[in-house]
Amino acid sequence: MKVKPLIFVWCVLICDIYGLILLNCWRLNYYFLAALDSSRWFHFIIYTIAATIPLVVLKKVRYVIASFVPLAIAVAAEAFRSDVSSSALRSQTVPADLFGFAAGILLGLNICTLRRSTKALGNGNREPRDG
Amino acid sequence: MYSLIFLGIVSFGLTLFLTPIVRNLAWHFGIVDQPDQPRKIHSAPIPRLGGVAIFTAVVGTYFILLIVRLSSGAIVWEDLPLVMRLVPALAVVFGIGLADDLLTVSPWIRLAAETGAAVLAWIGGIRISALDGYTFSGIAISFVVTILWIVTCTNAINLIDGVDGLATGVSLFAACTMLIAALLEHNYPMALAVVPLAGSLLGFLRYNFSPASIFLGDSGSLTLGFLVGCFGAVWAEKSTTLLGLTAPFMVLSIPLFDVALAIARRTLRGKSLFAADDAHIHHKLLSRGLTPRKLLFTIYGICALSATASILLTVNHNQNRDFVLVLVCLSAWLGLQQLGYSEFGIAKRLMFSGTIRSALSAQLALDTFEQDVNGDITLEESCNMLCKTCPQFGFSGMVFEVDEVKHAWGINDGWHARLDFPGHGYITVWRDTKSLSGSAASVLFIDSVSRVLVQKLNRLHFVSNE
Numbered sequence: 126m127k128v129k130p131l132i133f134v135w136c137v138l139i140c141d142i143y144g145l146i147l148l149n150c151w152r153l154n155y156y157f158l159a160a161l162d163s164s165r166w167f168h169f170i171i172y173t174i175a176a177t178i179p180l181v182v183l184k185k186v187r188y189v190i191a192s193f194v195p196l197a198i199a200v201a202a203e204a205f206r207s208d209v210s211s212s213a214l215r216s217q218t219v220p221a222d223l224f225g226f227a228a229g230i231l232l233g234l235n236i237c238t239l240r241r242s243t244k245a246l247g248n249g250n251r252e253p254r255d256g
Numbered sequence: 257m258y259s260l261i262f263l264g265i266v267s268f269g270l271t272l273f274l275t276p277i278v279r280n281l282a283w284h285f286g287i288v289d290q291p292d293q294p295r296k297i298h299s300a301p302i303p304r305l306g307g308v309a310i311f312t313a314v315v316g317t318y319f320i321l322l323i324v325r326l327s328s329g330a331i332v333w334e335d336l337p338l339v340m341r342l343v344p345a346l347a348v349v350f351g352i353g354l355a356d357d358l359l360t361v362s363p364w365i366r367l368a369a370e371t372g373a374a375v376l377a378w379i380g381g382i383r384i385s386a387l388d389g390y391t392f393s394g395i396a397i398s399f400v401v402t403i404l405w406i407v408t409c410t411n412a413i414n415l416i417d418g419v420d421g422l423a424t425g426v427s428l429f430a431a432c433t434m435l436i437a438a439l440l441e442h443n444y445p446m447a448l449a450v451v452p453l454a455g456s457l458l459g460f461l462r463y464n465f466s467p468a469s470i471f472l473g474d475s476g477s478l479t480l481g482f483l484v485g486c487f488g489a490v491w492a493e494k495s496t497t498l499l500g501l502t503a504p505f506m507v508l509s510i511p512l513f514d515v516a517l518a519i520a521r522r523t524l525r526g527k528s529l530f531a532a533d534d535a536h537i538h539h540k541l542l543s544r545g546l547t548p549r550k551l552l553f554t555i556y557g558i559c560a561l562s563a564t565a566s567i568l569l570t571v572n573h574n575q576n577r578d579f580v581l582v583l584v585c586l587s588a589w590l591g592l593q594q595l596g597y598s599e600f601g602i603a604k605r606l607m608f609s610g611t612i613r614s615a616l617s618a619q620l621a622l623d624t625f626e627q628d629v630n631g632d633i634t635l636e637e638s639c640n641m642l643c644k645t646c647p648q649f650g651f652s653g654m655v656f657e658v659d660e661v662k663h664a665w666g667i668n669d670g671w672h673a674r675l676d677f678p679g680h681g682y683i684t685v686w687r688d689t690k691s692l693s694g695s696a697a698s699v700l701f702i703d704s705v706s707r708v709l710v711q712k713l714n715r716l717h718f719v720s721n722e
Contacts, residue, residue: 169579217575224579231586238593242601 135178135192142171142199168221169228172196176229181236196226259321260451266320267452270313271459278309279463279470287357289471302468304357306424306460307476311350313456339449341380342486348373349410349482353475363530366478367407373482374406382406382486384493387501402489405501409485410478412511415518417477419538419548420468421461422555426510427480428457429559433507434487437570446490453483466548484508502577503566506584510537510555510562513588517597524599540595618697621648622704629708635661638712642705646685649701653686658713675706680713 145162161167179192200222282288282303289304318339352369355361384402385392392398417423431454438447457480463470472480488504505512514537522529541551565580592600606612625645629638639656643665646654653666658681670688677683683705687698 165579169582220576221579224576224583228579228582228586231583231590235586235590235593238590242593 129182131178131182135175135182138171138175138178139195139199142175142196143202146199146202163218165217165221168218169225172200172222172225173229173232176226177233177236180230180233193226200226260447262324263317263321263448263451264455267313267317267455268459270316270320271309271456272462274313274316275306275309275460275463275470278305278312279303281305282470289473302471304471304473305354305475306464306470306472307350307353307357307474307479309470310453310456310460310472310476311346311479313459314452317452317455339445342377342382342449342483345373345376345380345486346479346482348376350475350479353473353478356474356478370407370410370478370482371403374403374410374485377406377482377486378402382489384489384501386493405489406482406485408512408515409488409508410481412508412515413481413484414474414477415536416511416514416538417472418536419542419551420466420471421464421552422538423472423477423480423511424457424461424464425552425556426508426559427484428454428461429556429563430484430507431457431487433563433566434484434491434504436567437491437503440567440570443490446487449490450487453480453487466552481511502581503569506562506566506569506580507559509584509588510558513537513591517592521597521599524603535597537591537595540597615697618649618700621645622697622700625701626704626708629712635659635712635716636663638709639663642683645701649698650687650691650695651685651698651701652688652691655682655684657681658683658709659716673702675702675709677709677713683709 145158175196176193179189183189183192200219203222204219282305287303287305288301290301291299348369352361352366352373356366378399382402383398384405385398387401392401413423413427416426431450435447435450435454438444438450460472464472488501488508491504492501518533518536519529521535522531522533527533538551538555541554542548546554562584565584569577569580625641628641633641635658639658639661642656643654643663646652646666651666652670653668654664655668656663656665658677666686667688668684668686670686670691672684672686674682674684685702685705
């Protein structure tokens with residue numbers, strides 16, 4: 126079975142997301158990671174990419190849905206993580222995760238539609254010429 | 257609060273009562289919309305003075321409130337100036353709409369009247385003085401933005417009024433959202449202004465929902481668009497400064513998206529901005545096989561989503577507005593792709609697949625060829641020039657037999673075009689049927705060869721005679 130490179134990227138992203146949640150960034154003084162973790166836009170972009178890749182790469186709907194499960198768990202874990210003491214920060218990052226998730230789905234659907242229309246256009250152009 | 261409930265119930269009841277009367281009057285005087293154009297999707301004539309019922313109900317409701325003198329009448333009287341200031345402008349918009357329903361008004365006159373009404377509203381205090389948290393430095397910018405917003409909203413609701421219950425439903429969603437936002441922000445004057453509109457729209461929807469027994473007409477759609485635009489401006493002004501126009505923009509996303517598409521589409525096609533066509537969002541959805549009712553529920557669903565988002569923005573004091581805007585843009589992109597507008601697909605191809613670049617290089621090659629042949633060169637040199645230029649336009653072979661110059665070049669395979677020069681000879685150019693390069697430019701090239709060679713031969717003939 127041929128595995129596409131983007132799936133590796135997706136796996137790395139998921140590992141990163143879980144790593145950030147599990148690592149006690151604040152207590153172990155990973156200042157750079159902590160700064161990233163507290164950025165709303167970082168959360169938004171990471172979740173957007175993580176939600177877009179399965180839609181673009183995977184062909185079967187059930188695989189796509191299955192690939193969303195780890196992301197959903199990550200969002201839930203983010204909401205209940207204990208290392209972030211400030212509820213204000215959590216109230217910023219969790220919506221950013223959810224918005225990123227939604228944006229990723231929309232972006233993925235857009236790319237799929239774009240690819241389908243380009244393919245149809247290519248076939249439409251070529252057929253009369255070959256004939 | 258009682259005044260609000262009273263206003264809502266009275267306007268709802270008045271519209272329920274007035275609409276059948278207006279409908280019968282319209283039938284009596286023959287003011288009906290005939291299904292005589294391809295854009296019209298109804299099969300029988302339908303009266304089109306619904307706006308009269310809504311306008312009368314909204315104005316009548318305030319009169320009844322003032323006559324009844326509820327205990328909160330004094331508060332109402334204090335807060336009514338917003339409504340009162342809008343009356344002259346509203347009269348202008350309603351008047352021009354009614355004139356368009358009864359007679360036919362030129363689009364330019366209509367636009368001028370809408371602009372005039374927007375100016376009156378601005379003078380009356382409906383102003384957008386900040387956008388996206390930035391306060392405008394000069395009054396002129398506020399004036400331009402306000403006029404632009406109100407006129408766009410007025411035309412947006414007018415443009416989507418192409419399916420039974422669509423413009424009424426979208427306006428109802430907008431009015432209800434603005435009412436909720438006004439109540440959340442304790443903006444009593446705005447709530448007082450919006451309630452009668454929401455009530456009368458709900459009452460009118462009873463007759464306008466698919467299959468409709470009466471249409472809004474221009475008097476209705478223009479009035480609704482104008483009122484919704486004005487209330488949107490008030491909402492933007494009164495809400496927390498950072499919110500700006502985002503929330504009103506989202507509530508009216510469908511009509512505004514449609515008007516933006518119409519402008520872009522007609523500009524790309526080189527058509528007049530006022531030229532009617534059957535490529536609005538509702539036409540596209542109908543052509544995808546949706547029944548009018550399914551279409552209504554689809555658009556109502558989108559309106560409900562965007563209304564919820566704008567209320568959430570208001571409640572959260574603009575937190576996550578940037579993310580919401582990203583989602584709105586992505587949704588608009590998806591919607592645009594699903595609707596399948598060929599204009600945008602072709603424009604995208606022209607811009608991104610190098611079509612413009614290849615057209616430009618072909619034009620440059622043509623110019624060079626014409627300049628060289630028109631210069632002081634012999635017929636044989638012109639023939640060589642032709643041999644050199646042919647491959648740039650996808651031609652694989654050529655036979656040149658003009659006067660004493662005879663030359664053959666390349667592979668004579670595929671389709672060919674023969675150019676005759678009476679009294680001198682002919683040129684035949686060959687093009688491979690599988691060649692994809694410069695297919696459009698090849699016609700331009702043949703035309704250019706014909707034109708330039710005729711001039712050249714005439715010139716050579718003239719010189720030899722001398």
